[in-house]
Amino acid sequence: MPKTSLQFGATTENLPIVRHFVQNHLRSFTSDSVQINQVTVAIEELCANSILHANKEDPEKELRLELRLQGTTLHIYLYDPAPPYDLHQYPQEPKLLRADTNRPGGFGIFLIRRIIDRIDIRKRKGGSSVYHMVKDLNP
Amino acid sequence: MQIEVIPEGDVQHLKLVLKGELDALTAPKLYEQLTQLVQSRPGLNRITLHCRELTYLSSAGAGILLMCMDNFTPKGISIELADVQPEVYNILDLLGLTKLMPVHHA
Numbered sequence: 001m002p003k004t005s006l007q008f009g010a011t012t013e014n015l016p017i018v019r020h021f022v023q024n025h026l027r028s029f030t031s032d033s034v035q036i037n038q039v040t041v042a043i044e045e046l047c048a049n050s051i052l053h054a055n056k057e058d059p060e061k062e063l064r065l066e067l068r069l070q071g072t073t074l075h076i077y078l079y080d081p082a083p084p085y086d087l088h089q090y091p092q093e094p095k096l097l098r099a100d101t102n103r104p105g106g107f108g109i110f111l112i113r114r115i116i117d118r119i120d121i122r123k124r125k126g127g128s129s130v131y132h133m134v135k136d137l138n139p
Numbered sequence: 140m141q142i143e144v145i146p147e148g149d150v151q152h153l154k155l156v157l158k159g160e161l162d163a164l165t166a167p168k169l170y171e172q173l174t175q176l177v178q179s180r181p182g183l184n185r186i187t188l189h190c191r192e193l194t195y196l197s198s199a200g201a202g203i204l205l206m207c208m209d210n211f212t213p214k215g216i217s218i219e220l221a222d223v224q225p226e227v228y229n230i231l232d233l234l235g236l237t238k239l240m241p242v243h244h245a
Contacts, residue, residue: 012163019160019195037195037226038233045198048163107198107234114233 005066010055018047018065025067026074030137039074039135042115045108046078046131054082054129072138077130084121084129087112140165142172145189152185153177158192161200170203177211184215191222191245196230204231208240219243 006021008014022043026036047065055061066077087109112119118134140159147154153176161169177183186207208218219241223231228244231237 015163015197016160019162034226034229038229040195041197041230044162048197048199105202107202111198111230111233 003066003068005064007062007064009059010051010061010063011057011059012048012051015044015048015051019044021065022067026137029069032137035137038115039076039137042112042133042135043076043078045112046076046133049085049087049108050078050080050082050131054080054085069137072136074135074137076133076135078133079124080129080131082129083127084123084131087119087121087131140168140193142169144176150180150182152187153180153183154187154189156189156192160195160197161193161203162195162197163199166197166199166203169200170207173207174210177214177216184217186211186216186218187221188218189221190224190227193224193227196227198234201231201234201236205236205239217241 004025006018008017019040022040023036026039030036043065047063050063051057055063061081063081064079066079068075068077092113093106093110112133116133116135120132122130122132124130140157140161143156143158145154145156155173157169159165173186204218204220211218220231221243222245223242224245228237228242231242236242
């Protein structure tokens with residue numbers, strides 16, 4: 001699978017587009033449907049966090065998702081116009097009931113941590129950010 | 140996502156079929172519909188969600204399932220998932236929800 005990318009506005013309505021883009025590309029590399037789904041979920045959760053929290057669902061803000069496969073290692077880059085947020089500051093366990101919202105919370109970041117091997121976050125010139133996730137598809 | 144009610148003579152047991160993808164966009168619809176069904180069915184004590192055709196579950200979808208359980212359990216209503224596909228089961232398992240509610244494989 002060569003490098004491939006998708007550009008999309010920061011709105012939750014684009015999450016299914018992201019999902020199907022990732023699924024289609026991973027299917028060309030592996031037939032392990034559980035692993036394809038795991039990686040898809042992790043990428044969608046990262047994008048959802050950027051859309052909802054970093055960009056406040058502003059469809060004018062453009063995000064770019066890039067997938068690169070090196071051997072069996074998938075590199076996932078999310079270029080985000082918003083400043084980075086620190087995924088590592090969130091609690092290790094999801095909240096079954098958040099006191100502030102009276103709803104479950106932290107599930108998305110918890111899933112990213114469970115599924116992805118490594119995640120790096122970099123601030124870029126101009127205040128934007130890039131999230132780099134790494135996943136070995138054939139451990 | 141499509142939500143279909145399976146007609147059933149047992150007023151205590153509500154059976155629904157979930158089809159498609161349960162995510163941030165569709166989860167509120169499921170919560171709204173389940174809440175309406177619970178309110179309109181006094182005597183209900185069990186909900187089964189048949190998930191054979193549920194092809195995707197995001198954290199938002201899982202969160203809504205947990206919220207339904209949190210809201211319905213105090214009313215004496217249990218909620219369970221049946222015929223869950225391996226991909227969806229895996230996500231529920233990673234989140235620990237398979238320990239909190241009955242989740243049955245397809």
